[in-house]
Amino acid sequence: MHKIFAFFFCTLFLFGCTSKFAKIQKSNDYELKYSKADEYYNSKHYVYAQQLYEDVIPFLKGTNKYESLFYKLAYSYYFQGDYINAENLFKTFTETFPSSNRSEECEYMRALVYFKQSPKIDLDQTNTNKAVGLLQAFVSTHPTSERVKEANGLIDECREKLELKEYSAAKLYFDLGYFKAAAISFNSLLEDFPDTKHGEDYKLYVIKADFKYAEMSYETKQKERFEKVISEFSDFKERFPDSKLLNDAKSFSELAKKNINNIQK
Numbered sequence: 001m002h003k004i005f006a007f008f009f010c011t012l013f014l015f016g017c018t019s020k021f022a023k024i025q026k027s028n029d030y031e032l033k034y035s036k037a038d039e040y041y042n043s044k045h046y047v048y049a050q051q052l053y054e055d056v057i058p059f060l061k062g063t064n065k066y067e068s069l070f071y072k073l074a075y076s077y078y079f080q081g082d083y084i085n086a087e088n089l090f091k092t093f094t095e096t097f098p099s100s101n102r103s104e105e106c107e108y109m110r111a112l113v114y115f116k117q118s119p120k121i122d123l124d125q126t127n128t129n130k131a132v133g134l135l136q137a138f139v140s141t142h143p144t145s146e147r148v149k150e151a152n153g154l155i156d157e158c159r160e161k162l163e164l165k166e167y168s169a170a171k172l173y174f175d176l177g178y179f180k181a182a183a184i185s186f187n188s189l190l191e192d193f194p195d196t197k198h199g200e201d202y203k204l205y206v207i208k209a210d211f212k213y214a215e216m217s218y219e220t221k222q223k224e225r226f227e228k229v230i231s232e233f234s235d236f237k238e239r240f241p242d243s244k245l246l247n248d249a250k251s252f253s254e255l256a257k258k259n260i261n262n263i264q265k
Contacts, residue, residue, distance in 0.1 A: 021048050030059045034069065041072050050076035067097050074106065078113065087113040108147050111135045115154050121165045132158045163193045167202075174205060179213035200243045203236045211252045214259070223263050229256035 024036050037052035053073040060066050074089035090110040094103050111134035118128040135151045135158075142148065170185030186205040189196070196202070210232055214225035233253035237246065 025051065025055065030056045034060065034065065037069075038072070041076060044079070046076045046079045050080070067100060067102070070096065071102055071106070074109070078109065083113045083117050104142055104145060104147075107141070108138055108145075108151065111138055111151070112154070115158065118158060118161065121161055121168065125162055125165055128158050128161055132162075159193065163189065163196060163198075166192065167198075170202075170205070174209055177212075179209040179216070183209035183213065200236075200240045200245050203232070203239065204245050204249050207232045207236060207249050207252045211256060214256065219263065223260055226256040226259050226263075229253060 021040075024033060027033060033052050033056045037049045037056065040046070040052065041049035050073060053069055053076060057066075057069060057073065060069055070089070070093055074086055074093055077083075077089060078086035087110055090106045090113065093100075093106040094110070097103055111131055114127050114131035114134060118131055119125070132155055135155045138145075139148050139151050139155075145151075166185070166189050170182055170189060173179075173185055174182035183206050186202045186209065189202045190199060190206075207229055210225065210229045214222055214229060217225050230253050233249050233256075236243070236249045240246065243249075
């Protein structure tokens with residue numbers, strides 16, 4: 001019974017709010033609308049605030065209220081999770097009010113919106129790449145900003161995701177037996193993420209993939225491909241002289257040398 005009464009009163013309350021909002025929205029008093037929009041915004045009723053801000057924006061353009069209205073409109077969309085519109089408004093804010101003391105914040109928020117839209121690893125990472133680009137631009141443009149530390153943290157998160165996605169593709173090539181593609185992909189990982197903590201593992205995969213590719217090759221191609229394994233091991237030893245994987249890498253190099261000797265006999 002209590003649940004029924006609670007539901008009934010909630011319904012009445014929501015109906016009352018909607019009815020009140022409808023009256024405000026129909027009003028031609030744009031100062032009243034703007035004032036009520038601020039009230040809705042401050043009480044976190046962002047749907048109502050957004051609609052009223054959009055109603056009055058043509059009439060307040062050029063006034064001393066325009067900047068604040070535009071700023072809160074962008075956040076109204078952001079807090080609703082409408083990141084596409086929020087991104088566009090934060091971008092437009094920085095272009096329209098470049099000298100505003102809110103411009104730096106909106107520039108950062110635009111980058112953050114792309115970060116918020118970064119999808120799961122197995123999906124297209126366009127938004128992740130855009131987030132990295134905008135965050136890096138923000139750090140370069142505002143090196144003394146209090147937001148730089150957070151921006152760098154978000155860049156690291158994005159790069160970890162991009163690295164994992166690229167690794168997953170390279171590993172799939174390897175597992176499916178596409179060893180040439182795997183070797184190329186793991187080498188690309190090393191180039192794209194030079195500061196990775198997994199460099200030794202990636203380089204060992206390059207050596208393994210090149211060795212298996214050489215084994216599968218026609219005899220006329222095997223010598224040069226086994227020589228590539230030896231060359232990749234030399235590079236491994238130079239890059240990671242103290243690696244725990246050094247002996248594993250060396251074993252493939254030694255096998256490659258034996259194969260070359262057998263071919264030449």
